[in-house]
Amino acid sequence: MLALVFAVAIQISFASRSLAATKSVSAFSFGFSPPSVTINVGDSVTWTGLGFSHNVQTDTDPFCGGVPVAGGTCTIQFNQAGTFNYYCAPHRFSQNMVGTVIVQAAANTAPSVTITNPVNGAVFAAQANVTVQATASDTDGNVTIVQLFANGTLVAADTAAPYSIVASNLAVGSYALRAVAMDNGGMSSTSSVVNISVVTPVSVALSPPLITNGMFQFNFTANAGLRYVIENSSNLPNWTAITTNTASSDNANFQETFDVNSLRFYRVGRLPNP
Numbered sequence: 001m002l003a004l005v006f007a008v009a010i011q012i013s014f015a016s017r018s019l020a021a022t023k024s025v026s027a028f029s030f031g032f033s034p035p036s037v038t039i040n041v042g043d044s045v046t047w048t049g050l051g052f053s054h055n056v057q058t059d060t061d062p063f064c065g066g067v068p069v070a071g072g073t074c075t076i077q078f079n080q081a082g083t084f085n086y087y088c089a090p091h092r093f094s095q096n097m098v099g100t101v102i103v104q105a106a107a108n109t110a111p112s113v114t115i116t117n118p119v120n121g122a123v124f125a126a127q128a129n130v131t132v133q134a135t136a137s138d139t140d141g142n143v144t145i146v147q148l149f150a151n152g153t154l155v156a157a158d159t160a161a162p163y164s165i166v167a168s169n170l171a172v173g174s175y176a177l178r179a180v181a182m183d184n185g186g187m188s189s190t191s192s193v194v195n196i197s198v199v200t201p202v203s204v205a206l207s208p209p210l211i212t213n214g215m216f217q218f219n220f221t222a223n224a225g226l227r228y229v230i231e232n233s234s235n236l237p238n239w240t241a242i243t244t245n246t247a248s249s250d251n252a253n254f255q256e257t258f259d260v261n262s263l264r265f266y267r268v269g270r271l272p273n274p
Helices: 007-013
Strands: 022-028 031-033 036-040 044-048 073-077 082-087 098-104 112-117 123-125 128-137 143-150 153-158 163-170 173-183 188-190 194-199 210-212 215-221 227-233 240-246 251-257 265-270
Touching: 022 036, 036 044, 112 173, 112 188, 123 128, 128 143, 128 173, 143 163, 153 163, 163 173, 240 251
Parallel strands: 022 044, 036 098, 123 194
Antiparallel strands: 022 031, 044 073, 082 098, 112 128, 128 163, 143 153, 143 173, 173 188, 173 194, 210 215, 215 251, 227 240, 227 265
């Protein structure tokens, strides 16, 4: 029965639906006004003017029961798409007192998806294994799969959150990353493009140091966008990292206050890809 069997299912399925509506149909004289209404799945129809003269039912569902209808009104919620023809039992044949409820399937809303890692413009050293992370959600269902594309080619897919996909062994070049999410209703959406670069890492070479205005400094060769660590030592066997940075150019600079009372050695290393 529409009124009984699916009442709980409707309440659960549409608990988050803020657009559920109720349409009214009045029984007057020997007709229903309007004779046909169109609603969405999860919406309701309220009949008024029933009482001792009229009721609302189908051949398989009593809807509001036989006459008399308590209070003269009855509300039915529809949780299945379809066309439901109903009638007033006392006047179905004598007065052709019939009506129709057309229930439309709710429109499916596409999911949303965003690549959260890496950031746009990130640089990696070849051969690169890049972990791509994405968030995806669906307001009226659930996300079933998230696919990763690099330059239009499918790399891999993940079916469970948190969505994380590794693009392996990327050669030198530029890559446009896109994530595509699909929901349980078959709709999909595509994230904004995240552009990354994979470069051939240069050998790190330090320039001769300078002491200027009390500052000790030197330059070192680098790849803009790659990360480097600068370490120092007072005895060579033991090294301490003093700064980690992302190179902004191919000729990076380091400087610190010069201390005439200490002996220090410096070295620079490129960090692995994140």
